[in-house]
Amino acid sequence: MEKTKIFLDENDMPKRWYNIQADLPKPLPPVYSPRTLKRATLEELSVIFPMEILKQEVSQERWINIPKEILDIYAVWRPSPLYRAVRLEKALKTPAKIYFKWEGVSPAGSHKPNTAVPQAYYNMKEGTQTITTETGAGQWGSALSYATSLFDITCRVYMVRVSYDQKPYRRNLIHLWGAEVFPSPSDRTNSGRSMLQEDPNHPGSLGIAISEAVEDAATHDETKYSLGSVLNHVCMHQTVLGLESKEQLKMEESYPDIVIGCVGGGSNFSGISFPFLHDKLKGDKKDLRVVAVEPYSCPTLTKGMYAFDYGDSTKLGPIAKMYTLGHDFVPPGIHAGGLRYHGDSPIVSALYDQKIIEAQAYHQNEVFEAAILFAQTEGHVLAPETAHAVKSAIEEAKKCKQTGEEKVILFSASGHGHFDLTSYELYRDGKLADYEYPAELVKQSLQRLPKIEED
Amino acid sequence: MEKTKIFLDENDMPKRWYNIQADLPKPLPPVYSPRTLKRATLEELSVIFPMEILKQEVSQERWINIPKEILDIYAVWRPSPLYRAVRLEKALKTPAKIYFKWEGVSPAGSHKPNTAVPQAYYNMKEGTQTITTETGAGQWGSALSYATSLFDITCRVYMVRVSYDQKPYRRNLIHLWGAEVFPSPSDRTNSGRSMLQEDPNHPGSLGIAISEAVEDAATHDETKYSLGSVLNHVCMHQTVLGLESKEQLKMEESYPDIVIGCVGGGSNFSGISFPFLHDKLKGDKKDLRVVAVEPYSCPTLTKGMYAFDYGDSTKLGPIAKMYTLGHDFVPPGIHAGGLRYHGDSPIVSALYDQKIIEAQAYHQNEVFEAAILFAQTEGHVLAPETAHAVKSAIEEAKKCKQTGEEKVILFSASGHGHFDLTSYELYRDGKLADYEYPAELVKQSLQRLPKIEED
Numbered sequence: 021m022e023k024t025k026i027f028l029d030e031n032d033m034p035k036r037w038y039n040i041q042a043d044l045p046k047p048l049p050p051v052y053s054p055r056t057l058k059r060a061t062l063e064e065l066s067v068i069f070p071m072e073i074l075k076q077e078v079s080q081e082r083w084i085n086i087p088k089e090i091l092d093i094y095a096v097w098r099p100s101p102l103y104r105a106v107r108l109e110k111a112l113k114t115p116a117k118i119y120f121k122w123e124g125v126s127p128a129g130s131h132k133p134n135t136a137v138p139q140a141y142y143n144m145k146e147g148t149q150t151i152t153t154e155t156g157a158g159q160w161g162s163a164l165s166y167a168t169s170l171f172d173i174t175c176r177v178y179m180v181r182v183s184y185d186q187k188p189y190r191r192n193l194i195h196l197w198g199a200e201v202f203p204s205p206s207d208r209t210n211s212g213r214s215m216l217q218e219d220p221n222h223p224g225s226l227g228i229a230i231s232e233a234v235e236d237a238a239t240h241d242e243t244k245y246s247l248g249s250v251l252n253h254v255c256m257h258q259t260v261l262g263l264e265s266k267e268q269l270k271m272e273e274s275y276p277d278i279v280i281g282c283v284g285g286g287s288n289f290s291g292i293s294f295p296f297l298h299d300k301l302k303g304d305k306k307d308l309r310v311v312a313v314e315p316y317s318c319p320t321l322t323k324g325m326y327a328f329d330y331g332d333s334t335k336l337g338p339i340a341k342m343y344t345l346g347h348d349f350v351p352p353g354i355h356a357g358g359l360r361y362h363g364d365s366p367i368v369s370a371l372y373d374q375k376i377i378e379a380q381a382y383h384q385n386e387v388f389e390a391a392i393l394f395a396q397t398e399g400h401v402l403a404p405e406t407a408h409a410v411k412s413a414i415e416e417a418k419k420c421k422q423t424g425e426e427k428v429i430l431f432s433a434s435g436h437g438h439f440d441l442t443s444y445e446l447y448r449d450g451k452l453a454d455y456e457y458p459a460e461l462v463k464q465s466l467q468r469l470p471k472i473e474e475d
Numbered sequence: 476m477e478k479t480k481i482f483l484d485e486n487d488m489p490k491r492w493y494n495i496q497a498d499l500p501k502p503l504p505p506v507y508s509p510r511t512l513k514r515a516t517l518e519e520l521s522v523i524f525p526m527e528i529l530k531q532e533v534s535q536e537r538w539i540n541i542p543k544e545i546l547d548i549y550a551v552w553r554p555s556p557l558y559r560a561v562r563l564e565k566a567l568k569t570p571a572k573i574y575f576k577w578e579g580v581s582p583a584g585s586h587k588p589n590t591a592v593p594q595a596y597y598n599m600k601e602g603t604q605t606i607t608t609e610t611g612a613g614q615w616g617s618a619l620s621y622a623t624s625l626f627d628i629t630c631r632v633y634m635v636r637v638s639y640d641q642k643p644y645r646r647n648l649i650h651l652w653g654a655e656v657f658p659s660p661s662d663r664t665n666s667g668r669s670m671l672q673e674d675p676n677h678p679g680s681l682g683i684a685i686s687e688a689v690e691d692a693a694t695h696d697e698t699k700y701s702l703g704s705v706l707n708h709v710c711m712h713q714t715v716l717g718l719e720s721k722e723q724l725k726m727e728e729s730y731p732d733i734v735i736g737c738v739g740g741g742s743n744f745s746g747i748s749f750p751f752l753h754d755k756l757k758g759d760k761k762d763l764r765v766v767a768v769e770p771y772s773c774p775t776l777t778k779g780m781y782a783f784d785y786g787d788s789t790k791l792g793p794i795a796k797m798y799t800l801g802h803d804f805v806p807p808g809i810h811a812g813g814l815r816y817h818g819d820s821p822i823v824s825a826l827y828d829q830k831i832i833e834a835q836a837y838h839q840n841e842v843f844e845a846a847i848l849f850a851q852t853e854g855h856v857l858a859p860e861t862a863h864a865v866k867s868a869i870e871e872a873k874k875c876k877q878t879g880e881e882k883v884i885l886f887s888a889s890g891h892g893h894f895d896l897t898s899y900e901l902y903r904d905g906k907l908a909d910y911e912y913p914a915e916l917v918k919q920s921l922q923r924l925p926k927i928e929e930d
Contacts, residue, residue, distance in 0.1 A: 024550035027482045095479035096854045107625075125580055127854030129893070169851050170562075189644075192896035195903055196850055395651055396624050399551045399582030438584070438893040441647035448650055 024106065026268040028099035034263040035086055037256045040294045040367060042082035043301045045374060048252075048366055052339040052472050054330055059475070060338050068237045068245040072142040076253040084256065086138075093137050093170060097126040098260060102268035103433075107397040109417065116420035117274070118413055120433040121265050121292060124400060128193070130435030131288050132163030132248055135257035139246045140167035149242040150174040154204065154229030157183050157357035158190025159403075159435065160248035165199035175199035178206065178232040181224035183357065189439045204229040211235050211334060225350065226361070227333025234336045249285025250331060250365050258291025265430060266295050276308070278416055280431040282408040283312040283321065283379075284358045286365030292432035297376065310377040311416075312368065313408040315387075317455040318351035320344065320364045321372050321379035323462065328472040329363055339470055342369040346465025352455035354384050355443035356404040362465075380412055383454040387411045388447035391437070403435040404443055479561065481723040483554035489718040490541055492711045495749045495822060497537035498756045500829060503707075503821055507794040507927050509785055514930065515793050523692045523700040525601040528594065531708040539711065541593070548592050548625060552581040553715060557723035558888075562852035564872065571875035572729070573868055575888040576720050576747060579855060583648070585890030586743050587618030587703055590712035594701045595622035604697040605629040609659065609684030612638050612812035613645025614858075614890065615703035620654035630654035633661065633687040636679035638812065644894045659684040666690050666789060680805065681816070682788025689791045704740025705786060705820050713746025720885060721750050731763070733871055735886040737863040738767040738776065738834075739813045741820030747887035752831065765832040766871075767823065768863040770842075772910040773806035775799065775819045776827050776834035778917065783927040784818060794925055797824040801920025807910035809839050810898035811859035817920075835867055838909040842866045843902035846892070858890040859898055 041048065053060040065074055076084060086094075105118040123131040143151055151173055155161030161177040168175040177199055184191055184203035194201045202208060204224045205215035211231035215222050222228075237245035247254060262279075269275055279296050281289030289312050299305040312321055320343050329344040331337035344363040345351075351360045364372075371377045384404070391407035393414070394400070402410060409431040420427050437444065446452050496503065508515040520529055531539060541549075560573040578586040598606055606628055610616030616632040623630040632654055639646055639658035649656045657663060659679045660670035666686035670677045677683075692700035702709060717734075724730055734751050736744035744767050754760040767776055775798050785802040786792035799818040800806075806815045819827075826832045839859070846862035848869070849855070857865060864886040875882050892899065901907050 023485050024547070025485060027484070029482070030478050030480060127856070166854060188900070189893070189896045192900040193856065196847065196856060196896070196899050198851060392651065396653060399621060401582070401648065401651060438644070441644045441651070444651050445643070445647040
């Protein structure tokens, strides 16, 4: 019988993360302080991050060992299964072989715990008592809540108010693992209070929630801040995705022609693709295509500018060089909330700038259509974010049908959509809008980038 | 590294279901017609069930081959992982070894597709165009919707109206896989219309929904009815659970001292336990304890009567000998909706009557407390139904702590609780009631059992 799932034995789980910084054609530009507009110092950053995390952020070592305590917890859902999407292939009548890495099996239901667990662990080692963070739809907040519960760390999550009210299930999930969750803007911070003064019914935004979480961490002892994407160490933690996939494909005597991931901040995309890009950067797999997929309404890579910008809309976080639509650009309210970020991982941005990877953008209705075809063939219900990767994989497989090529396509199925069923229902009822790309807004936003003098 | 998960290779998946009827100390009593109160004929039953299903229902063969087409689909989530609950053991400071079989990985999120897929398959083989069914909270309706989508069968689900209104997510899930779902009582059937005439805002009940689904099947061509629990063939399809667990424990050189499953209609419990009971019935494992766990507010085994009764409250379904609280008993509205059934599988009932298995009952608050300890140690969020099994496993492990015995405890983690987070939140807020056992109601209900003259 041809296999549907390729399992990797727990004992063969990767023992090291892959740090692509060691292999980049040129080093990443430095990070700047939002306060001084000069290079950010370790001292500044150490107010909100533990030292081991900061070391990993700038490390040039190719491999970083995963501590045993983290491997033990990874084993709850790792190695995750790699699937061959035989029924989807059949429905598409394509000669392509489609594989997907299924991260929906983690307790929080996505790839996010892959970095939440190490971040909580390193904080615990350095004596952190409380970790603060922000969350939009709640994917990251629930993953961090799970991770902190394992190390007896208190966790405070600032959740964008409109999601807090509209998505009670993820809020409940955060509670279930023992974290506190506050609707943001809250009256717990100066940032929050000033927003509430402007508008007592303020719906909130990811930018404001970040400000609240950072302020909370900076103003309390033994309290640090944690980010679920974008940063180098986060992308590195996610490389377990690609490392496992590589081993699993090897068991099938296969190697991908195309690797696909959806991109919000970039951590899931980094995770699935960096271990394969390792081969390409070495010159071994020159024809490998790596595709980042984003929503048409928040097209950071495909329409943004490669420039220095703030990581958050309220200018509290560090300034990095990245593809950006402008730190105060607010994307239309699509249902793939995890992809509504104005910027992108500095590493992913550098790779795109150097034409090592490609990018594609899709509208949400065509993305949901793809997810429903996937659910009706492969069974699993995907998060709307993940559905962007499926859409791209289907398009590539259709091309193979035309050309007759038996390409191997790998995509990251980064999370389940069990808390997104309302969005599926809206799609079914024809009630989802496809937003035009807000070109004028972005143009204005890009005029407000910080002026950095590179040294 | 000690393993957290024990995977069985897809090629080692069981190729046969185990039919415990071949090994029962005495044969099951026959089934009677609700219309004639005489033995039900195959002809009567074949109006709503396909022939292969009816054959399996009465088969005395010990092993029944699983067709390749079904194995191919099982491979989407089977073999499911067997976990060693190391963190839970540590939290309990118990010398016991706790294993759980994790069925939350299936597309519909529970063990239900294990029988939905074969039922849809056999219907397809016999030319069924449409399958009707009822669903309470939606676990079964979504599983059948998934299964029918794979065989291009139309599916109509009658969903208890109060759940239809309160649990939109599972209703959406049914839609996503392409089935139709109607709030019951509906105006589509005589049964439904008569209820709506009594009360236009009727909240519905599982009994009424069954009547609607059965009537729909009986009055339409090429339309059959499908049940998700109770019946012999359903329990048999679920034995893949126990057969896989047995292989997985063998890989650990282990065998359970105690096997635990929650019981509503009995299919999940049957699935995990029958393959182990096979050994006990042969005389090989005389000391094996098998524990069925039910809610205190619907204590079918622990407080019910072993008698002939209707399977549904509106007396349309066959009459079988089983433990029952009376077919018109309506249990209190606990959150483990899947365990609110007045009766129990005839096989499970016979085993209990013959003291081959044990039964326990718990209140819902202590059950949720156990589920939260589980989530905070093992990560996974369990369905409230499944949480009954966890509660029992924890109690057994605590006993081992007192006696120092290193017992091996296996329980079925039959489904995830991603659509039950509101219930967890109510527990957290101290808003869940523990219902007294409704002894007087049951007493009255038991006076209305059908009078069957055994021949």
